Amino acid sequence: MTQDIRILKTKRDIESALVTLILEKGFYSLTVQDICRKALVSRSTFYSHYLDKYDLLEQLITKTLEPLQEKFAAKYGENLDNKGLKYFLEDIYQFYQEHTDLLKALLKTPLENQQGFEDRFDQLCQLYIKELLLREGMSYTLPLELLTQLYASIVRSLMKWTTEHGPSQDLTDFTYRMHKAFLDIIEGSNSRI
Template identity: 30%
Template sequence: MKDRRIRKSQEAIKAAVIELMMDKSFDQITIQDISDRADVSRRTVYLHYMDKFDLVDKLIEEHINRLRELCDIAGHDAEYTDMGLLWFEYLEKHHLFFSAMLASRGNSFFRNRFLDFFLQELKNMVKGKEIHERSITGLTEDDDVETQFVGAAIVGVVEWWFKNGKPHPPSLMAQRMGTLLERNLKADTPKA
């Protein structure tokens, strides 16, 4: 029973900070604001988190780890469109968190972590496709410039999607993303 109460408190605290970030900048949010919104004591917040930075860091890590697990389950040799669908469905399901993080004025920390996730997944996907298809792609594990370009493009598209109120469903976003990834990650001719 105690575990259920702890989980309930933690979920209320997480939801509170996300809701608050939709209303004001992260710098303006206090532990008192979080505890009031979560309907828990400040002591309870501090029991689970060192400060608001620790809370947000754990939230970010939780979502990045879940995304990584989903990618691992799908397999890194999955089609780009399938992987894009997985990403956009997850993003839509947790839209409050991602909207808050991407809209926040202090979002550079989150954006960098989010970009790092996509960079690693792109490298894993390319490596998985090379092994699975025994083909040579236009992007190798050592092509940092191309990986950075494609990763930043994905983050930019996700930001655009949220800032514009998710104008297209995840399936269409995945299809378009898959086409762009396929076009940018495959070379017309093999490298020598």
């Protein structure tokens, strides 16, 4: 059991070093040696857990998104109504606030030839937004995929802004008004069917 705790602490230190270094100098400028130096671990310790810095980043992205996905699945798996979308937005907003530096680092790191954090976060949001919009008896004059992508792009833009500038009551109020307007527009378009 002690070894597991040491491994968890080592991985936490390596992940923390990665985030700090991305924010300081960017992902592509840093080396495994930089990460090891910052985390106070040897290269052999690093390589016992990760193949390279890309593997470390991939594992960190997965580690960041999995709990969010599990929370969404548990919370919204059966709650497919209008209020669910509002609560979804609140959960996302809380997620931004709890993981600001991590999200800043992950958003600053687009990956070539594979999905980075932003793409995977966007897909996760679209999945649950689509489920939440698919209420029994509702049909849309616009394609559901378009509505889903639009709402997800709003969520992503708010995440980027919040991580860069911090949360504020004005932003929170605006977010709720925008959310309500989005739902009103969707429902208004349904009444013309």
